[in-house]
Amino acid sequence: MKHYTGEILSHRKHGEEYHSLTVVAPDIAEAARPGQFVNLRPPPDRSFILRRPFSICRVNRSSSWAATVEVIFDIRGPGTAALAAMKAHDPIDVIGPVGRGFVVPKNRQNCLMVGGGVGATPLFFLGEELRAAGKRVDVLCGAARGSRLVNTLELKRLGAITEFTTDDGSVGHHGMVTDLLPSMIERCGTEVIYACGPRPMLAAVTALAIKHRIPVQVALEEQMACGIGICMSCVAPIYNREGTGLMNVRTCLEGPVFNGARVAWDRYGADIDEWDAPPGN
Amino acid sequence: MKHYTGEILSHRKHGEEYHSLTVVAPDIAEAARPGQFVNLRPPPDRSFILRRPFSICRVNRSSSWAATVEVIFDIRGPGTAALAAMKAHDPIDVIGPVGRGFVVPKNRQNCLMVGGGVGATPLFFLGEELRAAGKRVDVLCGAARGSRLVNTLELKRLGAITEFTTDDGSVGHHGMVTDLLPSMIERCGTEVIYACGPRPMLAAVTALAIKHRIPVQVALEEQMACGIGICMSCVAPIYNREGTGLMNVRTCLEGPVFNGARVAWDRYGADIDEWDAPPGN
C-alpha cells in the first residue's frame, strides 16, 4: 500500500450513468493486481470524513513516470458526488493498491468472467491479465438496464464469447446472469469463474459453480471504514480450508477476492461463534 | 429579510488580502440600508453548517431586475475559504438585509466615519448615503498594515478629509485611529461619528466621542449562530435609554448598529443581573 497525492489525468462521463477517473499514481499502477482496489479521499472539509474504496478498473503503465490507474463509479451519495466534481489536474489523495486480487490459474485454460452492474469494473484489468497469460476469456455481464452495463464494447473485445443480460431486457437476455451461466459454462468449456457484483449474484454464481465443480473467485464489497485493515468493519464470514470452522475475515486486506466456496453466504448478518485460525496464518 | 438563491455576478480579489463578492439579489439590494448585513451560506455538505454574516459594502440598484449587493471579506476560516472558492454565475443562498443600520442625521451636518481593518466595509455604502443626503463626510481608517486597509482610493474620494493609520506605519500615520481622532474632530468640525471595526477600537472611539459630546453610532460584530434573531447567541450588553438598566440585546436584529454610548463596553464577558424593558419596546 502506498499513500500519496496523485493527479487526476482525466475525468470523463462513462456511458450514461458512470464516471471514470484516471489518476496518475505510478507506484500504485506498477504494483496493482486485478481485483485490488484504491481508497480515494474526496476533497476534505466535508460533512463526511471517510475515504471511498473503488476497484481498479484498468492500469496504464506505458509511461513509467506517469503510470495511471482508472476507476469507474456511480454517484451513490456525497462521496461519489464530490469525486464526480473533480477535474483533470486536481490533486487527489489516494491509497493503494489494497487487498488480495484475483489469481490467474496455472493449469486451467478457460476463464469465465461474470459481472453485475458497476461491480463489473475489475473485469477489464482482469481480462487483460488473463489474455496476457494466454488464457481463453469469456464474459457474462448483467445489469438493471443497458445503461448500467459498463463498457460493453470493451467487454465484447475481451471475450471469446460475451453475453449480456438486463433486468428490463433493454440489452441482451431479458433476465439475470444466472439464467445464462449454465449454458455459458457448457459453451465455453469453463474451467475457472471470476465474479464481481452484488452479493446475491455472487452467492448464486458460487452455487452454480460448485454444482458444476468449477473453482470460483469472488470479489466482495463490504462497508469499509478504513480500507487498510485497521478497523475490522469490513469482515465477511469465511470458512477455513477444511470447512470445519468459520470466522469473520477482513475483506479489505484478506480480500476483497475470496474463494467463493469458502464464503458463508448464509451466515451474513448472523452471529458467529465458531473460531478457527485465520486462513493461511 | 428575504431568503433566496442569488447569483454571483463577480468575484474579485480586492487588494492583496481581501475578496469581493457581488451578488445579484434585487429584493435585498432594494431594501438594504448602510450598516445592515447579509447571511451567506457557503456551499452545503461541509464540515460546518452555519451561515456567515457580512456587512453590505455597497449596493448597485442601477438595473432593478439585477440589482446587486457587494461584500468584501477576509479568509479567516473554512467558511470564508469556501466562499472565496465560488465563481461568477454560481448560485448562492443569501438572507438579507438583516438588522438596524446607521441613521442619517436630520439636523447635523458634519459626519466622520471611522473604520478598522476589514470592518470598514460598511463605510462605503454609508458614505454614499451621507453624501446623497448632502452631508459632509470625513474618513479615518486604520489597519494592521497598508494591505489591510480596504479600498483607500474610494475612501479618499468619499472623504472631504481622509486619513489612514497603520500599526506598522506602512501607510499613513504610524499608530491607531484614536491617535488622530481628536484632531480630526477638531479639523472637520465633526457633529456625528460612525464607527465600525474591532471592539476595542469601537470602545475607544466611543469614549472619545463622549468626551467631545458627539453622538456616535457603532456597528457590533458578535458570534452569530442564526443571524436572523432566533437563537440569542449574538447579544451585547446594552443600557436602556435612561442608563438605569442593562440587558443583553441581540446584535443581529436590534443591531448591529447601536448608539455607542449605550453599549456597556466594560460588561462584556460578565454576568448581567440587571433587567430592563427592551429598548424601544
Next chain:
Amino acid sequence: MSGIQSGPVVHQETETVRQIDRNAELPARDGRPVARSPVDLSVMLAGVPLRSPIVSASGCFGSGREVSEFFDLRHLGAVTVKSMTLEPWQGKPTPRMVETPSGMLNAIGLQNKGVEYFLQYDLRWLNSAKVPVIASIAGNTKEEFVRVAGRLRGAPGVIAIEANISCPNLEDRNNMFSHDPKATHAVISAIRRELDVPLFAKLSPNVTSITEIAAAAVDAGAGGLSLINTVVGMAIDVETGRPALGGVMGGLSGPAIRPIAVRAVYEVHQAFPDIPIIGMGGVMNAHDALEMMMAGATAVAVGTANFVNPESAIEITKGIERFMADRGIRNLARLKRSA
C-alpha cells in the same frame, strides 16, 4: 411560499400541508414520474390533533415572529417557544456560540423575558398567526416550574407544556433535574397538577440511562417526552488556552448529535411504546425526520436547522410528503408500520 393555500385556525386539521406541491410531478427513486397518492400528515400528539408532525424546537425559533417573515407558520404542527422562566433571565456572558464539526455549542443560559412578557406579547402574536403553541418552561426550583406552569393555565392556543428539566436544580447542589429520577419525578408531578393540557418532559441525553429518567417522568404523569436536549460539550481556544464559551460548558446540537438522538428516541420508544415522543437532535432534512419517526417519534422538532435555513421545517414537511407519496404510504401510522 406563494401558491400554498393558507389553512384555517389553530387546533383544526387542515388540508394545507397536504396540498403543498401536490400538482408537481416528482420523480420516483428510479427517475420516472409517478402518480401521486394523497398523503395525510396529520397526527395525534398526546391527544392533541396536529396538522403535521413537524414542530419547531425550543430556543431555535425565536418567538416565532422572526421566522414568519420566511413562511406561514400555519404549515407547522406547532411552534415550541423558547423556555420561559418566572422572572426574566439575562443568560450567560458572551461568547455564547462556537461552531464544531457538523454542529455547534451554545451557552445561551436561557435568556428570556419571563412568562408575563410571553403572555402579553409573544403569545398574542402567535395566536394572531393561528399556530398551535407548545410552551416550554424552565426554572431553578420546583416551585419556579410550578408557578410558571400555573401562569400558563388556560393560555389560549397553548396545546401542551414542555418542561425543560435540563436546568440546574438549586435545591440539589445544581444537579440538573433530568439527571436524577427522583428530582425528575418530583418536578414533573408538581407541574402536572397545575395543568389542563398535556405535559411533555424534555430530557437530557447526558445520563447513564435515559429510560430510567423517562420512566420517572412517565410515572409522574408526563403525557409525553421530548428527546433530546443538547449534549454537554466544550471547546477551548488554543490561542489563549481558555474555554471558547463565556459559560465554559455548552450544549452540542446539530447533525453531529443525530445518532445520539436517534438512539435515545429508539430506546425510550422500545421501553414505552405508548408514550408519544417529540424527537429532535440534528434533524436537517426529510431523511433525518423520517429516521426519527422510524425510531419511534410521533412528532419531530427542528432546531439548529432553522439557523442554517429558516424554511427548514417547511422543506422537511414537503420532503416527508414526497417520500410517502412516492411509496404510496397514505398516512403516518402506515409509515411507521412500514418500518
Next chain:
Amino acid sequence: MSGIQSGPVVHQETETVRQIDRNAELPARDGRPVARSPVDLSVMLAGVPLRSPIVSASGCFGSGREVSEFFDLRHLGAVTVKSMTLEPWQGKPTPRMVETPSGMLNAIGLQNKGVEYFLQYDLRWLNSAKVPVIASIAGNTKEEFVRVAGRLRGAPGVIAIEANISCPNLEDRNNMFSHDPKATHAVISAIRRELDVPLFAKLSPNVTSITEIAAAAVDAGAGGLSLINTVVGMAIDVETGRPALGGVMGGLSGPAIRPIAVRAVYEVHQAFPDIPIIGMGGVMNAHDALEMMMAGATAVAVGTANFVNPESAIEITKGIERFMADRGIRNLARLKRSA
C-alpha cells in the same frame, strides 16, 4: 517519511520526533518565517517516559503492522492495540459501520484473536518494531479481565495496560462496568493486583457523571484514565425502517464527538489534576490535539483519524511541534502552563 532519523529502542527517550522538520522554515502566524526554537515533545505518562504525547487509540490501528507500511511507528509515543480478550471473539454481524455527519458509528463487537495470539504474534512484531505498547484488555466478567491482565504480566514492551471497561458486565445484567462506580471499582482494583505496569481505566462518556466513575477508578488504583470511549448512537435505514448496524446500537467516533471528549477530559482533570489522562475523541489534527492537552490530557490518542489518513499521528506530532516552535514554547509542561 524519508529524512526522519529513526530512533533507538522502546522505553528510551529519543531525539527522533524533535528532529522532524527542524530545518524547515515554517511561516509564523503572520506569514513571516521565524527562527525555530528546539522543542521537546517527551512526556512522562504515569511514570513512563514517552518520546511523544501522541499515541494510537485502541481498535483504530489494527495490530500496528498494517500502519507500519505508511510510517515508522517509532515516532509514536506508543501503540495502543485493539482490546484483547481471554478467548478469541468473533464480534458482531455486519454491517458494522455507518457514516454519520463528521463521524461514524461502529459496532465491531471487539472482534479479536485473544491474548495468546497477541502475545505470540502481534506483540513480537511490535517489539521488533521497537515501539512501546499500551495493551488494551476487555472482558465480560471481572474474572476475565483479571486473567487477561495476568497473562500480560511481564510482557516485553508493554508499558501500560488500558482496561476497556465499556464492556457489558454479564454479572450485572449486561450493564457496562464503566456505567457504575461500584463495578468500576471492583474490576479496576482486581486488575490492578495483577499488574507490574501502570493501569489506565478507559471510561465511557455515556454516564451522568464521568467524574464519579473516574473517582471510583482512581480510588481502585488506576494510575491514569483514558477518556473517552465512543458515544452510544444509532442510525436507521429509512428505506427499510430497520437499524443500519447489525449490532443495532453503535459507538460514535470522529470529529462529531470532540466537544464531548474535551468536556470529559476537562471535567475529570479539574477534579483530579494529578491523574494523567490519555485524551481522545475526534482528534484529527494538531489543533484538536492541542485542545485536548489544554483541557488537561497528558497524552492524546488518535483513533478515527487513522482511517482517513494513516499518517495522521505523525502529522499531528509535527503540527504540535510547529505550533510550539512558532510560539517559543520549549516543552509540553510549558505548553500547558501557557494555557
